[in-house]
Amino acid sequence: MIKFDKVTKIYPTRSGKNSGATVLQEVSFEIKEGEFVSIVGKSGAGKTTLTRLILGLEEPSAGSVYFKGKNMKDCDMQEIQRIRRSIGGIYQDYKLLPARSVYENVAYIMEVEGKGQREIKKEVPKVLELIGLKDKANNFPKELSGGEQQRLAIARALVNHPDIIIADEPTGNLDPYNTYEVVYLLKKINEAGATVILLTHDREIVNKLGKRVITIVDGKILRDEAAGKFLI
Amino acid sequence: MFTNFTRVINFALQDFSRNKGISIAAIFVLVITIMLLTGLLFFHGVANYLTSQLQNRIDITAYFKDTATEQDILNVKDQLLKMSSDIKNIEYVSKDQALVAFNEKHGNSSVLSKALQEVGKNPLLPSLNISTSNGDPSQYESISNILQTSDFAKFVDHVSFLERKDTINKIYSITSSINRFGLIAGVILLLVAILVVFNTIKLAIENSKQEIETMRIVGASDWFIRGPFMIQGIIFGVLAFVVCFLLSLLFSYLVSSQISAVLPGFDAFNYFLTNWWIFVLIQLGFGVVVGVISSYVVVKRYLDV
Secondary structure: EHHHHEEEEEEEOOOOOOEEEEEEEEEEEEEEEOOEEEEEOOOOOOHHHHHHOOOOOOOEEEEEEEEEEEEEOOHHHHHHHHHHEEEEEEOOOOOOOOOOOHHHHHHHHHHOOOOHHHHHHHHHHHHHHHOOOHHHOOOHHOOOOHHHHHHHHHHHHHOOOEEEEEEOOOOOOOHHHHHEEEHHHHHHHOOOOEEEEEEEOOOOOOOOOOEEEEEEEEEEEEEEEEOOOOOO | HHHHHHHHHHHHHHHHOOOOOOOHHHHHHHHHHHHHHHHHHHHHHHHHHHHHHHHHHEEEEEEEEEEOOOOOOOHHHHHHHHHHOEEEEEEEEEEEHHHHHHHHHOOOOHHHHHHHHHHHHOOOOOOEEEEOOOOOOOHHHHHHHHHHHHHHOOOOOEOOOOHHHHHEEEEEEHHHHHHHHHHHHHHHHHHHHHHHHHHHHHHHHHHHHHHHHHHHHHOOOOHHHHHHHHHHHHHHHHHHHHHHHHHHHHHHHEEEEEEEHHOOOHHHHHHHHHOOOHHHHHHHHHHHHHHHHHHHHHHHHHHHH
């Protein structure tokens, strides 16, 4: 489903020359449909760059990223936008729309997809109920707690029934209870058939999951184990 | 397509009403800049009035020999009009008319009346008073040359160009300076106004930088992201126009009598009413076009990152 083939990413310096920071070095791996993969590494190891490469927000300096068999380099902007719409994203800083209510944040994703108003009115309350935010539908993100904001981000990621969920440090700002809740939800989503990519530096979560673990250190893959542990 | 369009409009209206502070600030800045441009438009009216008043005061007179008949002079007038497109007005003054005008002007002077009686006949010459479209000295010079060098020379006694040359030059340089100043001030003010509006819209959108990033990540198309900001630009422009138009109407009505006291014959309110469509074009055009283009450029910068 997603394949990295000898991907190197170097952020150029301000002068524009390719002599800046090397974030990823010849990274290769493949994620198959329905997998639950944890990508682990210290902060600054290159995890977020991986997410940005999958979303087409960055281009690799060398190598190729394939999404469903197609090289992202060959995709035009419309195709990239389609890929982004097929991915549900959950982030440490939630990336919510602050000027829109809880309901509108979830509805926005369906509106971007071009879904009809009737379908939106039917689906959004369902997802909000599932995630436990039905009573806060008219609140704005700043009126929610950290855990509620992350649940809203998950509701938003789920509403279009995406094939892939990318969770980039989804528990970074959460207390242990909310952390457990988010990980539980991700497992459920995976069991329902979606591919889940979890990028984290939380040792405990990864060790409890007992799923495939890709360990990145200084931009290189150190280990890729089917039922791995967080070992750095 | 239609659903997306209505959604974009709804987002714009929603964002506009939810960010009231920023919206009002943006409209306020637009109103100030549009009013500055409106002031320039009024200045243009005053300057035009002043220059036309000055230009109306300059003309040259071709005096004809006593031997030239009225028909000869009228032929010269017709041919001159055909030869020179610069002539705005040309007026025939006969010997008798010249005498009447002379008496009206100098009727009180017993010395001049006595002198006329001594001469025994009307000593004044028939003439053509000529004024050009923009008071350019070179136009007067060329008309003067035509009168003195072509077939007309046999009828023409003399042309008053040389004795009035200095006055014509002076007035022309004053009117040219007024026009040049207006043009330079206009260009500078327009550039400043564009920069001020652009920066205000940039600050308003800066607030939504994170939001734009999120919209990109979830796969919204560029137009779905950009549309609401551009429509907000239109709303800012239209509202600022309404305020400015009403202010201009009120202002021109209130100060009209004061301006007329300084510039007799110039009616600011009437100037506004007769040129209302230019005011609409500039106020609405500037507000909407600069608002929309600024929004487009600012959002594009965030989308390109």
